[in-house]
Amino acid sequence: MTTLTTGVVGALLAALPADRVLLDDDVLASYRHDEAEWAPAGRPLAVVRPREAREVQAVVRACLEHRVPLVTRGAGTGLSGGANAVDGCVVVSTEAMREIRVIDPVERYAVVQPGVVNDDLRAACAAQGLWYPPDPASAPWSTIGGNVATNAGGLCCVKYGVTRDYVLELEVVTGTGELVRLGRRTAKGVVGYDLVGLMVGSEGTLGVVTEVTVRLRPARPAERTVVGYFASVVDAGRAVEAIGAAGIVPSALELVDRHCLAAVDAWKNMGLSVDADVVLLGRTDAPGEAGDAEAGGMLACFETAGATWAAASTDAEEAEALFSARRLAYPAVERLGPVLTEDVCVPKAAVPEMLARIEAVAQRNDVLIANIAHAGDGNLHPLLITPPGDDAARERAQVAFTEIMADAVDLGGTVTGEHGVGLLKRSGLALEQSAAVVAMQRAVKAALDPLGILNPGKVLPDETGASA
Template sequence: MTPTDVSTEAPVLATLRSALPADRVVVDPGVLASYVHDEAEWAEYGTPAALVRPRSTEEVRAVVLACLEHGTALVTRGAGTGLSGAANAVDGCVVLSTEKMAAITEINGVERLAVVQPGVVNDDLRAACAAEGLWYPPDPASAPWSTIGGNVATNAGGLCCVKYGVTRDYVLELELVNGLGEVVRVGRRTAKGVVGYDLVGLMVGSEGTLGVVTEVTVRLRGSRAPERTVVGYFDSVVDAGRAVEAVGASGVVPSALELVDRHCLEAVDAWKNMGLSVDANVVLLGRSDAPGPAGDEESATMLRCFEEAGATFAAASTDEAEAEALFDARRLAYPALERLGPLLTEDVCVPKAAVPEMLARVEAAATRHDVLIANIAHAGDGNLHPLISTPPGDDAARDRAQEAFRQIIADALDLGGTVSGEHGVGLLKREGLAQELSPQVVAMQRAVKQALDPHGILNPGKVL
């Protein structure tokens, strides 16, 4: 597709203005600048022709039809908290923001489901469900800001996914506008159903390349027991990795098992003054939400695994405020480090038994390429997020960081892992996708894209 000439007003604008209320279409360059990219600051982006902020499914359909009529690319975005460049604008495109579609239309305690528009913020949904004695488990670190539509687009995970799964495990039904401008529903509200192909599973994680989601029906759980926290300090990420492997081998499935290194804690402390001085290079945070004696037993098992792996300090926390502060630091690690300079974020996932070796290889990549790599991880399921930090304006360090990025991808694949556990492919991981998937599988995926978006308008250039 040839990019629209943005030096003059794009023809698609007249069609959009005739189909939508006046306040839905924005061309002010100052406003557009806030919508051209997500948090993957190293991914390229272009200049859009317009921003649209629809409020209903019919308005979304009108946008898709206008883009079809003029052969204009359509890039859909939620809150822009993604870390792979999937929401980045291309030259001449229309950016569709779902921020004004933020209604929770149903919370059903009998069926244990909720129906929401895509612009609903994750934490807002969780709070509304909690008020009804229900729980929506997927909890990415960006939950206070990221939207359900964005979570669906990337198949977001989070801290408790080690035990409770990721977004795909909770999406029952979707309403969407496909690449032909048709409003369709895929999936079902019932507890069981195997009619036809799993199109919900296909759409979740498709990063806006197969349709524009306009409504999401999610599965809920009942409220869970209060969590117990186990904290371990370690001299090295490799020792912490051995503790993760030991927890996996023990049979305990923690409700969270997170790794945070000293670089992250110091960055958060410098930003938020949280008093997180710890005598450790790495902190492991384990949690159990098993009720009663079972929770005590799981906590004791995790504590033993930490100690046997070489923890310099390990204890079951008796101070919930202190424990919550450490988990807050884990969630704030990325923005805290981002304040210090350009940040290139990895998202590899390896088998739990390979976590110690993968962490060792991350350290080796930092040394080999002379870059600072801070480590956070959903360690319990092998999902590692090495954060490669470079000084502002240092082009040589930036080049070295990109080499380290490629090395980490290669190492993850060598250990039987994947190039993305939850951030998606977007722009940053397209090379990694080609390394991970066979040409035959890539061809199958391209065939799906061609079938559902035959005119190639939906988020072109992303994923494949």
């Protein structure tokens, strides 16, 4: 070990119980990267698993004293490299901070540590007749802290919004080592700047979140499902546009294309790819006659857009199986080879054109692209699949990845809807935002993390605008 390494590790061991600090080489290797297979990752000096805020503060202060980078990590389910280690850093894993501290049924909020798994919170709230809406596909594994870091979305966000819409208050250790509380738990509050909103989606570059207070909703009625089969993703996109034009706000509207359906079938033998090239799955949770009207409206939009078959499902078990297949699509596609995951979002009216452009990008670059999407809010997830060990295909996929980002921006969209910028989309941020806006963000970063130790090299492009 160098003197620097000995210094920070010694400081960590002195400040924390011994079981919090992990130094084994094999263990360190397992914390190097998230699920963004194509993003670079360094090697940490140590992994720390704190259990409460003061321990996190001790880690930040040790890293400040020794000028050592600090990378915060939740469950490692991210898809942009935002939690990837950099060489010589300390990784702070929040996985041991799993306490659900309060569920208040009167004020309708929950207070949790950042390592609480999304589905565990949802289950605890459901037991009290309450609901936490943000539901990323990784909800069975991803943590609330990680969801806050990336402003995660999910299936129901088309109607109910994303993580930022539910975070009321945060406890955070800043880049200067201060433990602060941001936001409020009251229904209203406009004191000062919205620092909670600033922290949500900042991917660990502005502070380390140690506690989260989230807004809850009452449990909602049972959903009704409408299913449509389409001959092309563009036809399915037209149905999405038509639903938006009709003023219908579904509780979910998901697209799964033939490549994903075939991958799920090959893995789980569900028989989905026999009858459809593309499936749209719509849901409404409006009660009574309003729900009937929304389901009927979605069905009419499916048919008008050219569905080869469409129906309102009367079998709740069958409907749930279809949505389960949607959640299985990404891991099923991963079985086919290395996957570069896109996450662009465009206006609903631009969904057909964006899907057509994705098909053109695939053809032009000779890349297999499968499509899944939170189609109802224009959040598309093209999955660029390459054969294992095929370097030429990998290079073509990276070109296609960049072209898809450019197309999204050209159509008035964004390069990332919910996965975050991390490492993979730093050049996309520069493509989407002006130099003046990037400079504003650099100023914020410098104010809150003056030594630049928090998740360095992520989110913002370097001074030349490059992605690395």
